Amino acid sequence: MHFKFWGVRGSIPAPGPKTVHYGGNTTCIEVRGENNELLILDGGTGIFPLGQSLVPEFPLKVHIFITHTHWDHIQGLPMFLPIFVPGNEVTIHGAADPITQRDIGEVLARQMEYAYFPVREAELNASMSYLNIQEGQSVQVGGVNVRSMLLNHPVLNFGYRLECEGKVFVFTGDHEWPYNIYNKDDPDYPDYQQMVDEQRIRVVEFFRNADVLVIDTAYTDAEYPSRKGWGHGTFASSIEAAREAGVKRVFLTHHEPTRSDADLEAAFDEARKSHDVGRERDPQFELAREGVMVEI
Amino acid sequence: MAIDATEVPDLVERMPAFPQGVTKVLDLASRPDCAPKALVQVIEHDPVMTMKVLKLVNSAYFGLSRPINSINHGVVYVGINTIKNLALSIAAIGMLPKSNKAGLDMNQFLAHSLGVASVAKLLATHLGVPDKDATDFFVAGLLHDFGKVVLAQFKPEEFRHCLDQAAEQERSLHEVELESHGISHDEIGGRLAEAWKLPTALAHAIHHHHHPEHGAEDGGDGMCEAVFAANQIVRSLGFGDAGNPLIAEFPPLVSERFGNDLSGLMSVLGDLSGEMEKARLFTQL
Numbered sequence: 001m002h003f004k005f006w007g008v009r010g011s012i013p014a015p016g017p018k019t020v021h022y023g024g025n026t027t028c029i030e031v032r033g034e035n036n037e038l039l040i041l042d043g044g045t046g047i048f049p050l051g052q053s054l055v056p057e058f059p060l061k062v063h064i065f066i067t068h069t070h071w072d073h074i075q076g077l078p079m080f081l082p083i084f085v086p087g088n089e090v091t092i093h094g095a096a097d098p099i100t101q102r103d104i105g106e107v108l109a110r111q112m113e114y115a116y117f118p119v120r121e122a123e124l125n126a127s128m129s130y131l132n133i134q135e136g137q138s139v140q141v142g143g144v145n146v147r148s149m150l151l152n153h154p155v156l157n158f159g160y161r162l163e164c165e166g167k168v169f170v171f172t173g174d175h176e177w178p179y180n181i182y183n184k185d186d187p188d189y190p191d192y193q194q195m196v197d198e199q200r201i202r203v204v205e206f207f208r209n210a211d212v213l214v215i216d217t218a219y220t221d222a223e224y225p226s227r228k229g230w231g232h233g234t235f236a237s238s239i240e241a242a243r244e245a246g247v248k249r250v251f252l253t254h255h256e257p258t259r260s261d262a263d264l265e266a267a268f269d270e271a272r273k274s275h276d277v278g279r280e281r282d283p284q285f286e287l288a289r290e291g292v293m294v295e296i
Numbered sequence: 297m298a299i300d301a302t303e304v305p306d307l308v309e310r311m312p313a314f315p316q317g318v319t320k321v322l323d324l325a326s327r328p329d330c331a332p333k334a335l336v337q338v339i340e341h342d343p344v345m346t347m348k349v350l351k352l353v354n355s356a357y358f359g360l361s362r363p364i365n366s367i368n369h370g371v372v373y374v375g376i377n378t379i380k381n382l383a384l385s386i387a388a389i390g391m392l393p394k395s396n397k398a399g400l401d402m403n404q405f406l407a408h409s410l411g412v413a414s415v416a417k418l419l420a421t422h423l424g425v426p427d428k429d430a431t432d433f434f435v436a437g438l439l440h441d442f443g444k445v446v447l448a449q450f451k452p453e454e455f456r457h458c459l460d461q462a463a464e465q466e467r468s469l470h471e472v473e474l475e476s477h478g479i480s481h482d483e484i485g486g487r488l489a490e491a492w493k494l495p496t497a498l499a500h501a502i503h504h505h506h507h508p509e510h511g512a513e514d515g516g517d518g519m520c521e522a523v524f525a526a527n528q529i530v531r532s533l534g535f536g537d538a539g540n541p542l543i544a545e546f547p548p549l550v551s552e553r554f555g556n557d558l559s560g561l562m563s564v565l566g567d568l569s570g571e572m573e574k575a576r577l578f579t580q581l
């Protein structure tokens with residue numbers, strides 16, 4: 001199995017000279033199974049250049065797994081070239097919207113309505129299908145098994161665990177570790193804490209022994225207190241969890257759009273120092289970078 | 297006239313929540329800095345919102361690997377923003393009218409439900425149930441009479457007839473319901489809970505709150521018995537009113553569980569006016 005980052009930026013694209021090294025496109029990861037099965041995780045703006053690169057493979061079959069439907073994870077989908085070309089088969093997996101009770105196909109079709117986009121979903125030439133993901137359900141794409149787990153974010157967000165010939169790749173999508181919403185002296189505090197602890201154990205289990213973990217690490221430890229509840233992880237939370245789960249290699253992603261390449265490296269350096277990264281038996285920690293391909 | 301229980305789940309989809317809950321949710325959600333725990337508190341004091349939120353998080357949309365028992369539990373699993381937006385979508389349906397054609401006073405009903413919820417939780421602690429499960433008893437107490445809201449809302453004439461008969465003849469309401477319509481509120485609430493895949497213990501406690509001997513499980517933690525007992529205690533205190541004129545004595549199963557009869561257990565619990573006052577606060581707009 002191997003994968004390539006096509007977008008590592010969070011929230012909104014951040015093009016320009018200051019982000020040219022790590023890249024300005026929003027979330028998109030291409031994953032290939034041992035038989036060259038094509039899976040794509042999220043359809044941020046990175047999916048546009050990815051779509052261009054796929055032309056030589058037409059007609060193709062692709063499975064796109066959407067972690068959640070916030071803009072930065074779907075905004076490239078209407079410009080994904082394969083959906084316009086007859087003969088291509090595109091299957092999109094994602095969470096239904098439980099509030100409006102719309103399934104993933106309806107949610108995504110809305111961003112192609114008249115006011116937002118010139119081509120309606122119904123006019124796409126590829127053969128399109130949509131499948132609602134349920135937690136714990138596993139989907140087989142050729143030799144790649146994809147399992148999902150609901151992770152905490154301000155909308156339903158699925159993390160995906162991909163397994164192929166004994167290799168494991170995990171992507172969180174956007175994820176903030178649940179925290180106790182009560183104060184220590186509230187009667188509900190201990191009860192809630194127990195549920196938070198249980199959930200943490202389940203998530204760490206989901207990451208367990210992954211060869212590669214790509215994890216939402218939007219904030220520095222200093223930024224976090226003013227952004228608590230926004231649905232993202234921190235350098236501290238990602239480093240701790242990867243260690244706990246016995247992961248081998250970790251890519252920190254969902255970089256802040258305001259962070260320049262230099263700022264990003266400075267933040268990472270500081271986190272490495274303060275968390276003693278590189279100590280014995282530590283996972284290998286790296287910043288996710290657009291264009292980088294990794295063999296697992 | 298018989299009531300068809302199979303049509304009930306669809307009807308409830310469009311059922312609005314209590315005015316207190318709706319007003320508070322709209323108010324809280326309009327503040328960007330709304331504390332999650334404040335929102336949880338409002339939802340978990342409204343039987344309709346609680347029932348609908350539990351229904352959603354236990355639905356096939358999530359297919360979660362374990363049942364979700366309480367609003368707090370739901371927040372940990374699906375996140376506060378999803379719960380908040382769900383509460384808002386329930387609030388958008390409107391509010392239950394304070395008075396209805398059935399003649400059930402919704403404020404008194406809410407007081408009764410909240411009273412039973414608090415006492416059931418107290419009894420959980422009394423039984424040595426761990427803190428984290430005591431919340432489940434609160435939920436069971438809150439929802440035990442959910443079937444009555446459904447009847448008042450969707451079968452007001454039939455339900456009024458039952459309320460009047462129960463009052464005139466001083467009979468217990470669920471028996472009158474059963475006789476008149478072939479189904480009573482406990483069964484309607486229990487069936488809804490089952491249809492919506494709510495945790496089994498919760499569905500049982502609702503379904504069998506007048507006959508705990510049918511729902512209580514050997515080695516269970518006593519939720520059915522606690523809801524039954526709390527129901528009688530709150531009525532003995534004259535707190536709230538949900539239309540049943542009778543106070544039932546404890547059947548053997550319940551006396552065994554608490555090692556006491558109704559009056560004995562009440563004297564063990566002591567002064568409950570503080571608890572009742574807290575419950576009453578939530579019934580005020």
Ligand SMILES: [Zn+2]
Pocket residue numbers: 010011070072073174254
């Ligand atoms: Zn994002």
Ligand SMILES: [Zn+2]
Pocket residue numbers: 068070153174231
């Ligand atoms: Zn997001």
